[in-house]
Amino acid sequence: DAGVIQSPRHEVTEMGQEVTLRCKPISGHDYLFWYRQTMMRGLELLIYFNNNVPIDDSGMPEDRFSAKMPNASFSTLKIQPSEPRDSAVYFCASSLGGSETQYFGPGTRLLVL
Amino acid sequence: QKEVEQNSGPLSVPEGAIASLNCTYSDRGSQSFFWYRQYSGKSPELIMFIYSNGDKEDGRFTAQLNKASQYVSLLIRDSQPSDSATYLCAVSGNQFYFGTGTSLTVIP
Numbered sequence: 395d396a397g398v399i400q401s402p403r404h405e406v407t408e409m410g411q412e413v414t415l416r417c418k419p420i421s422g423h424d425y426l427f428w429y430r431q432t433m434m435r436g437l438e439l440l441i442y443f444n445n446n447v448p449i450d451d452s453g454m455p456e457d458r459f460s461a462k463m464p465n466a467s468f469s470t471l472k473i474q475p476s477e478p479r480d481s482a483v484y485f486c487a488s489s490l491g492g493s494e495t496q497y498f499g500p501g502t503r504l505l506v507l
Numbered sequence: 508q509k510e511v512e513q514n515s516g517p518l519s520v521p522e523g524a525i526a527s528l529n530c531t532y533s534d535r536g537s538q539s540f541f542w543y544r545q546y547s548g549k550s551p552e553l554i555m556f557i558y559s560n561g562d563k564e565d566g567r568f569t570a571q572l573n574k575a576s577q578y579v580s581l582l583i584r585d586s587q588p589s590d591s592a593t594y595l596c597a598v599s600g601n602q603f604y605f606g607t608g609t610s611l612t613v614i615p
Contacts (some may be wrong), residue, residue, distance in 0.1 A: 427603070436607035437551070437595065450583065485550055493539050493599040498550040 398499035400486050407504045412474040415502045418467055419488030427496060428461055428471050429485040443469065444492060459495070476506045510534060511598050513606035521614050526583040528609050533577070537600035540572055542581045545593045545608065554594075555581070569599030586613040 399418040407413055419426045425488050427442040441451040446463045454461070458477070463469040473480055487496040512531045520526045528542075539558055543551040557563045557570040557579070569582040579598070583590055591613050596606040 398580060429605075437605045439603070439605075442603075492603070495541065495553050496597075496603065498552070499548050 398486055398488055398497055400484075400499035401503050402502060403500060404503045404505075406507065407476055408507050410475045411478055411506075412472065413476045413480075413504060413506075415471040415473075415484050415486075415504070417469045417471070417486030417499060418481050419469070419486070419495055421467070423488035423497075424466075424490050425489045425496075426463060427487040427489075428469070429487065430482045431485060432482045433499075440471070442492075443454050473504075476504075478506045480504060481506050509606075510604040511596055511606035513594075513596050513609050515607055516610040517612055518536055518609055519612045519614055520586050522586060522588060524586050524613075526586045526590065526613070528581040528583075528594050528596075528611065530579045531577055532579070532596075532604070532607055534598065534600045534604075535574075535577065536574075536603045537577075537598045539599040540570070540579045541597040541599070542568075542570060542579075543595040543597060543605075545595060547592070551595055564606040571592075583611075586611075588615050 400480045402418045428440040431437045440453045441461045443463045461471045483501045486499045489496045531578045541556045542554045544554050545551045555570045557572045563570045571580045593608040593610050595608045598604050
């Protein structure tokens, strides 16, 4: 299996622009997680899906963030408008079962200028 | 109180020594416990998981779980410079929680 795939790997954008991050989970996994990691706050869970349905989005920082999972093989995390404080590494992870091992993608390094 | 607590370190040990990483959690209903390793600039990767009280060994790594004390630890025997990384403890019950990680440096 190719593992969790994320794109882009790096993104540099200007404040106010829309940013879309993409994730393809491991085939057959029924849970998908979006995390944000910074030096200050560590790894933060933003939202997770079960069978394409959002289960808990309490970690989404504000309305500027939105996530979708239109099918079992694709999810997006969108930031609109982006702000410099959104600069972080965003990870997508998937698992078979909500309490089981999560497999992480390589991450998207986002820099908002 | 955070769901999962780890000493951020940094923890430094000489090559060949035993590195001991500790983690406590707040939810007594937690059922699954994981240790992830994250190299600088890379994504977290699973090292070990443990479900039952006691020790679980895998090569140079031993995970220890004490549910009564709500305590999980990871021992790395014969530490190597390649073990230098941040180690994340994760706990799963109703939800999956990560600790902030402990930075380990193994000095040659």
